[in-house]
Amino acid sequence: MSELKVPTMAEMMASEQNPDVLFWVGCAGSFDDRAKKITRALVKILNNVGVNFAVLGSEESCTGDPAKRAGNEFLFQMQAMGNIQVLNGYEIKKIVTTCPHCFNTLKNEYPELGGNYEVLHHSEFLQNLINEGKLTIQGGAFKGQKITFHDPCYLGRANDVYEAPRVLIEKLDAELVEMKRCKTNGFCCGAGGGQMFKEAEKGNKEVNIERTEEAIELKPDIIATGCPFCMTMMTDGVKLKDKETEIKIFDLAELIAKANDL
Amino acid sequence: MISSIIFIALVIAASALFAKNVKTIIRNIKLGKDIDRSDRKKERYLLMAKVALGQSKMVVRPVAGLLHIIVYAGFIIINIEVLEIVLDGIFGTHRLFSFLGSFYYGLIASFEVLALLVLVSCLIFLIRRNVLRLKRFSGVEMTSWPRSDANYILITEVLLMSAFLIMNAADSSLQNLNSFHYTQVGSFPISGLFVSSLSSISESGLIMLERSLWWFHIVGIFAFLNYLPYSKHFHILLAFPNVFYSKLEPKGQFENMAAVKKEVALMFDPAADPYAAPVEPQGEPLRFGAKDVTDLTWKQLMDSYTCTECGRCTSVCPANITGKLLSPRKIMMDTRDRLVEVGNGIDKNGKDFNDGKSLIRDYITEEEILACTSCNACTEACPVNNDPLSVIIDLRRYLIMEESKAPSEWTGIFTNIENNGAPWQFAQADRLKWKDE
Known part of the structure; x- marks a missing residue:
């Protein structure tokens, strides 16, 4: 290392x-x-x-x-x-x-x-x-892989950042597939508003399961996200759905680091 | 002559009653705390033009959006006709504006087309609510009154539009008979289609039909006007100011409470005397967060009166979708219902009345408030830019800061943040350990 x-x-x-x-x-x-x-x-x-x-x-x-x-x-x-x-x-x-x-x-x-x-x-x-020409991404590692991006609420709706993450994914030569609820309609992972730190109120489903199921429907190779809390929730969701061998979850920074073999 | 007098009396009575009820609503909204939304005027006007006038957020759902635009455009445009009806009523004239000639004929023809479109749209809306029973229109908060309210509005519109069209058909028949008073105003594209079905009615019968529908139509409109202040349908007026006074900051930005700022500044001030008696502001005692509607801002209260219970917020709420009690629509409706209760109490018992009830617990439970992920899906979905999330957060603030009623896990993270600067129990000194792992 x-x-x-x-x-x-x-x-x-x-x-x-x-x-x-x-x-x-x-x-x-x-x-x-x-x-x-x-x-x-x-x-x-x-x-x-x-x-x-x-x-x-x-x-x-x-x-x-x-x-x-x-x-x-x-x-x-x-x-x-x-x-x-x-x-x-x-x-x-x-x-x-x-x-x-x-x-x-x-x-x-x-x-x-x-x-x-x-x-x-x-x-x-x-x-x-990338725009300044200081960073170039080698697409090879993820070429042709199906990647879906889960919009973190505090990045997307809260601050209208929708494009930057997608631009990065497209630079990987990967196939970006969108969930039905994406961008302004993005669906929460369930961690925001202090929920990360406590048990959910009584209901019939966990929020992260609802979201993970939506992602799994697309049969992606990778679920990408840009938030450590979304990372936790989506990772737990994929594990609970027994999909952790087929679907990996990566942050945008990790995808780029891997693509550039860092 | 007598009919003119009756009509004028009706106009005055209907307007006065409406004005009185609107004044009550404005008074109730002003029970809220002050918040400055007078900045960035140009941006606000543009937003109002786009979201309220232009219905930009309605069309996110194309079917409902399109039907709504038809009803909305019909409502506004057909109001030109109402102006003529009112003037006819006052002066005892018939089709006062017909001197405009072919322009008038075109106008009447377009009103007819719109009236039919509105009629059909309202019927589809009724079917969506009562036959298809769309999930969006159900939920714990959709008790019998909200359901009936929606149906009353739609049925009234169907009746008004039907009266308008049948009235035109009778008018058209009378024109064909060259009846005195009934000037020729060109062809009626919709009512013209069923003029023949009225052919068995005599001239006096037609006049009676036309007159009674004319009265039904206009009295119906006045009645509807006075129904608005009691109904969710009041959104047709409040949508405009409500969007104008929207929060313009990024959705993720929550207001920094001014009262807390003062206290925190004192704590950070080395010159502050920790033993000095706290300076309590004069008048009402300071309360952190919202216990009741009067602790909310006037904008939050305006939101509640603007809410038309469409349920778009609730239908995208992650907590609600996964079966939790929280429903942003209920938050808005509870806020309004409680505000109406407080307002009525003030009317009956004077300004300082206290019924011992509050928005929290008597209307909204802790369980609902705690279930929110603050994801802003509700505020994004609201076609009139309501902010149920801000109400939820203000109620949370009251629970946490006034009653110290946090779930035990939250108490834990508060302690951790306070003691070691992270929600988990790790030492602040270890924050760079990841570097060497």
């Missing part, structure tokens, strides 16, 4: 360097075993392209998103104010993150509290790298 170069802001500061972009890893990206692979995949791409980035490391803390969606505005604003102090202290201008929940909160809810940054989801960031 190649060494990952992951400078922290503190190290950058100490050596009087300034990164072009801060990679906001997020709690899932830092601690969830499956999401950590997404984090590593993105870092591999950033290292490979030579992007001058840094992370906050132990100075990063939850954006407060789950607290806010669950109704705990106090805790959210406490977290936000703490993070803004750190971010502003480092004079951060641009942030990229692999988590649509962090993305939404940093981009939309922090400015009013004094945190103004250009915030990008990694799908947008990678698309920009």
Whole structure:
């Protein structure tokens, strides 16, 4: 395994360097075993392209998103104010993150509290790298594979990012197939609004099963997504449906890292 | 002459009653908290033109969308005819605008075509609701009144359009008889088709038929007007301001509560005296989140009056689809029903009345509020840009911040976020461990 170069802001500061972009890893990206692979995949791409980035490391803390969606505005604003102090202290201008929940909160809810940054989801960031000619994707590994993209609610409907993920998938020379409920009509994985962290209310089905069934109907080789929580829900769904040998679930960053053999 | 006087009295009475009921609704909406939606005017007008006037979100479902546009266009255009009817009624004239000549003939002909289209569309709507029983029109909140309300509206429209067409047929027969008063106004493309079936009726019989249908039509319209404030059908008026005052921020952006901002700023202020007596704002005590409708904003309350119970929100709600209790339509309907109850209470008992009830629990249960994934499918689907999600979040805020009633798993994540900066129990110092794994 190649060494990952992951400078922290503190190290950058100490050596009087300034990164072009801060990679906001997020709690899932830092601690969830499956999401950590997404984090590593993105870092591999950033290292490979030579992007001058840094992370906050132990100075990063939850954006407060789950607290806010669950109704705990106090805790959210406490977290936000703490993070803004750190971010502003480092004079951060641009942030990229692999988590649509962090993305939404940093981009939309922090400015009013004094945190103004250009915030990008990694799908947008990678698309920009491609547009600037810094990143090229070798399609070979996924040529002809059937890939469906599950729109994360906080990326799609919440922030109208529908195209960037699809552009990336198309660059893989893969066959992009859409679920019936996609883009503005995308169907939730069941994790948002604090549901990730608690049992669902009484019903006749789990939300992630409903969504996984829809994806399985297309008989895809891969379900792609761009959110660590969607990743968990879809992975669980596919396992419960006994399809984990036929259908793999990958984040966009992982697809690109694999395609480029990183 | 006498008929003119009766007619004028009717117009005044119908308008006055309508104005009174509208005023009550405006008063009720104003019971909500203030929120500033006066910015970005140009964008708002464009949005209103697109979503309300242009029905852009209706056509997402093509069948219902097309039928709705027919009924909506018919409603607006046929109102030109209503203007003539009102003026005829006041002045005792008949077809006042017929001096416009061929333009008028064309207008009448197009009204007839529209009337038929509206009639057919309403019949299809009735079939969808009562024969095909589309799933969207059922649900726990679709009790007998909401179902009847929908049917009353559709049946009224069918009756009004039928009266209009039969009236024209009688008029047409009278024109053929060169009856006095009944000026020639060209051909009637729809009612002309069944003029012959009226041939056995005498001239006086035809006049009676035409007059009674004329009265039925216009009295029906006045009655319908006054039914609106009691009905979901009020959306035909509120859809416009409601879309105008839409949330323009990205759907994922939830408002940062101002009251909390003050408290948090104090906590971050090193100069703040932790032992100082808290400064309570004058007047009503501060409450975090919404317990009752008066804790919501006027826009959320306007949403509730604008809701026409179409159920598009509920039909795309992941919680509802998977059998949970939550239904965004019910959230809107409960908000309105509670607001009407509060408003009636104020009318009867004065401004400070308190019936000890609240939106939460008496109308909406905790179980419903907790089931929401905040996915915004409901707000995306709503043809009039209602925001049931914001109501759900405000109710959650009340549960969590005022009553500390969180499910135990949530209490856990709150503690973890507070103590170690992540919803799970991992040390903040370990946030970079993934690098070396």
